Structures are given as structure tokens and as C-alpha cells.
Amino acid sequence: MKPEQPPGPPDPSPIQFSPAPAVQPRATLLCLSHLRWDFVWQRPQQLMSRLATDYEVWFFEEPQFDERPEPYLEVREVAGGITVLVPWLPQDLGEQRIISLQRQLLDGWLAQHHQAPLLLWYFTPMGLRFTRHLVGQVVVFDCMDELAALRHAPPALAELERQLLERADVVFTGGLSLWESRRERHDNVHLMPGSVDIAHFAHARLVQAEPADQADIGRPRLGFFGVLDEQLDLVLLRELAMRRPLWQIILIGPVARIDPASLPRQPNLHYLGPRDYQTLPAYLSGWDVALMPFAINESTRYISPTQPLEYLAGGRPVVSTPIHDVVECYADSGVVSIAATPQAFIEAIGLALDLTRQPARLQALADRALQGMSWDSTCERIKEQIASLRHAL
The missing domain is CATH 3.40.50.2000 (Glycogen Phosphorylase B;)
Incomplete structure (x- = not known):
């Protein structure tokens, strides 16, 4: 395919690279x-x-x-x-x-x-x-x-x-x-x-030493890790925290493209900030249910988040809003629940908490959903x- 020339004044001659020799060096x-x-x-x-x-x-x-x-x-x-x-x-x-x-x-x-x-x-x-x-x-x-x-x-x-x-x-x-x-x-x-890096997140299925900033947070714990941006449903988070004040909601990740002041503030909402990728399994091992609280808007129409796979590799049930790719890929998995409203989200979390009391079934469903991924x-x-x-x- 012939490269286009940039607009404006002519540039110096394009940089050309010779065709690779028969025995190619490391490209x-x-x-x-x-x-x-x-x-x-x-x-x-x-x-x-x-x-x-x-x-x-x-x-x-x-x-x-x-x-x-x-x-x-x-x-x-x-x-x-x-x-x-x-x-x-x-x-x-x-x-x-x-x-x-x-x-x-x-x-x-x-x-x-x-x-x-x-x-x-x-x-x-x-x-x-x-x-x-x-x-x-x-x-x-x-x-x-x-x-x-x-x-x-x-x-x-x-x-x-x-x-x-x-x-x-x-x-x-x-x-x-x-x-x-x-x-x-x-x-x-x-x-x-x-x-997903299955081996990395599988460490969450083992007993892990609690990270210091999570150790004193009560249970049950509901967690999310990822970027905190316009793709998050802040209304859903606020409703969830207010309606279930005994549920502890942990959010890990940097804030981007939104005003940090717009994040809902409740005693049971815990913003731990960004954490190194290597430490995520230790946090995940201390959660009961993993969350995908994404808004349904233009910014999420085409997303295909990796968190469901990472959560499942860590042996945690997942509750998600109806993101198209999540619905298409995981709705029938038996371990990822889809909920479109705050009340439905709360009910789905309740069912997910019940599933955690059946560890053998939970792990079998998670492993089946992870096959080939x-x-x-x-x-x-x-x-x-x-x-x-x-x-x-």
C-alpha cells in the first residue's frame, strides 16, 4: 500500500527501508x-x-x-x-x-x-x-x-x-x-x-497476605480494579453504597478524564488508588464478589473489558451491567451475572454471594468460562x- 504524503509544505524524502533479505534479522x-x-x-x-x-x-x-x-x-x-x-x-x-x-x-x-x-x-x-x-x-x-x-x-x-x-x-x-x-x-x-494471564490471577485462589490498606475493611467485600473514568456508572455506585451500607465496595485504579470530586463518597466506598499489576491478585483474593459497574453510554458501546476474565481466573463471581460484549461472551456462563438497574445489581450480588458458599461449583464454572482465553x-x-x-x- 502506497503511503500518503502529509499536507502542507513538502517534507524531506520519505525514509525507505530495504526489503528483508532471505535470512531476516530480528525485526x-x-x-x-x-x-x-x-x-x-x-x-x-x-x-x-x-x-x-x-x-x-x-x-x-x-x-x-x-x-x-x-x-x-x-x-x-x-x-x-x-x-x-x-x-x-x-x-x-x-x-x-x-x-x-x-x-x-x-x-x-x-x-x-x-x-x-x-x-x-x-x-x-x-x-x-x-x-x-x-x-x-x-x-x-x-x-x-x-x-x-x-x-x-x-x-x-x-x-x-x-x-x-x-x-x-x-x-x-x-x-x-x-x-x-x-x-x-x-x-x-x-x-x-x-x-488474561491465568497463572498470574490464579494466585488469588490461594490464601494471600492481606494488603495493608485492605486488611481492616469489613465484609462482604465487593471489588473493582481498572481506570476510574467516564465509563463508570457513578449513579449505580452511589445507589449500591447507600442501599447496602454494610457491603464494602473497593475500587482500585487511577482517576482519568473525570473530576475526582464527582466520585460518590460513602463510608462503605473505599478508593485505594492505582496499584501495581503484580499486587492485584492479593487484593482480589480478599474480595467476595467482583464488580463491573460500567455505564451504558457511547464510551462503553464497543468496549470488551478484560476484567471478567481476570476476576474469573482469580476464582471470583462477577456482576456486570449489560455491556454488549460481556453479555455476548459470559451471560450464559453461570458465574457472570448481568443486571441493568441498581436493584437488579443488588439482587445479582446477593446471588453471587450465595455462589461463594459453593466453592467447588464456583471454580468449575469459572474454569469453563476461561477455556481458550x-x-x-x-x-x-x-x-x-x-x-x-x-x-x-
Whole structure:
């Protein structure tokens, strides 16, 4: 597919990379991400940490801004040999200057470090603004979310996604709804759903030492971990806390895109803040029921959350609002209950608490729902798709 040229004044000649030799060196995977590596551990981290066993992974984040007058590229190595690249730019720049400086910093890095075949992986279409001059062996669009529906989404995002769909060799979607909405827009779309590190979360099925900030919270405990943002149903949380004051509701995760003051405050609502991915099983082991209290709105229309799988791997029953992909995938599991109103949510939690008194049945239902759902298996299918495209060159 022929790359488009950016609008405006002509740029220097595009950077071209020679076709791979018959015996290919370890290829480089340049990942353009809207999420930061050190944010909540989710799809980008799960996939890139596994792909790093086969590729040299460069994880290019969105820019940060400070008072330094000159732009620079922060470079750091993280576990698994992944290189995280963060462009730092001066404050108060116009949009075109921001795009130009990101390209300049990335091109400088490529000129100094790039020798192997290049693969381009986009989690965000916004990355196309400063990379459309690059020519990679394979261009991947990993559509993990309906980004245009999120609060404060850039106006250009929808048009950039259209352009990226034209350029991409393959499109992966993180859930069923996204696959249904993209399959008519590209001829090589594959459902690669959010999965789970079963072994990691299975530690929650064992007796764990209580984290200090959870140890003194009473029971029963109802828990949620994830980003606290516009996708949460704050009215539902408030109603649940008020109607069942003896139920203790624990929420773990950073607050994003909403005012923290908008979060409901009740004595039985416990906001513990963000916690490291490695510690989540210890928190989960101390919960009785896991919650999916998502709002039903435009921002959640296409989400396919991974929490149900993580909760089930930890041996906990789940109660969720009627998110489309959760209903399609888990409504008949016997261990994930769907409830559309606060009263129905409360009743479903009561039934889930009853299920916890049948541990053998609970674990059997959870294990059945988990069959075939692991990040390892998803990543192997992704590698097969990429290898097939590279072989066809």
C-alpha cells in the first residue's frame, strides 16, 4: 500500500527501508500508543511484552510537555527488553509544530538505531500524523477501543482512523463489537479479544497476605480494579453504597478524564488508588464478589473489558451491567451475572454471594468460562498473522 504524503509544505524524502533479505534479522516493531507504558497494565503491555520475544519492540508514547526550550527524546528500557520512547516538547506549541517535532525526534532515533526490517503497530490513529512517511514491512492497526467515543477525543481521530484503515495490512480488534463494526471497512480484520494471564490471577485462589490498606475493611467485600473514568456508572455506585451500607465496595485504579470530586463518597466506598499489576491478585483474593459497574453510554458501546476474565481466573463471581460484549461472551456462563438497574445489581450480588458458599461449583464454572482465553494464545495467533504477511512479501 502506497503511503500518503502529509499536507502542507513538502517534507524531506520519505525514509525507505530495504526489503528483508532471505535470512531476516530480528525485526523491529515500532508501537505507537495512546497509553503510557507505566499506566494500568492492559492490552498494549500484555501484547508487547510477549511480542518482544520475537521482535525488537520500541514503544513510542504520546508527547509530554515541560519548560525546557528544546525537544528531546526520553529513552528507557523496561522489563523484557522493551525500549520506551517518550517525546518531551516545549509548552504552548501549535498542533503542526507538535506533529513536526514528534517526527523529528522519531526520525532521529531511527537514523541512529534502525537496521532491521521495520513493522509498524498502531494502537492510536493519531500516530499516523508523524509516521505516514515511514514504510514498514507490515502495518498493523490494533483497534483496542472506540477511541473517538472517549471524553476529550481529538476531533481529527475519526478521519485519521479512516486513513489508517486504508494503509493497514491487517486490523486486530480487541472485542466482538469492534470486530463487527470494522469488518466491512477492511478486508483483513481479525478478532483478537482481550485475554488474561491465568497463572498470574490464579494466585488469588490461594490464601494471600492481606494488603495493608485492605486488611481492616469489613465484609462482604465487593471489588473493582481498572481506570476510574467516564465509563463508570457513578449513579449505580452511589445507589449500591447507600442501599447496602454494610457491603464494602473497593475500587482500585487511577482517576482519568473525570473530576475526582464527582466520585460518590460513602463510608462503605473505599478508593485505594492505582496499584501495581503484580499486587492485584492479593487484593482480589480478599474480595467476595467482583464488580463491573460500567455505564451504558457511547464510551462503553464497543468496549470488551478484560476484567471478567481476570476476576474469573482469580476464582471470583462477577456482576456486570449489560455491556454488549460481556453479555455476548459470559451471560450464559453461570458465574457472570448481568443486571441493568441498581436493584437488579443488588439482587445479582446477593446471588453471587450465595455462589461463594459453593466453592467447588464456583471454580468449575469459572474454569469453563476461561477455556481458550489467554494472552499467550492470542499473541500466538497474532504472530501467525504477521508471519504470514511477511512471508508473502
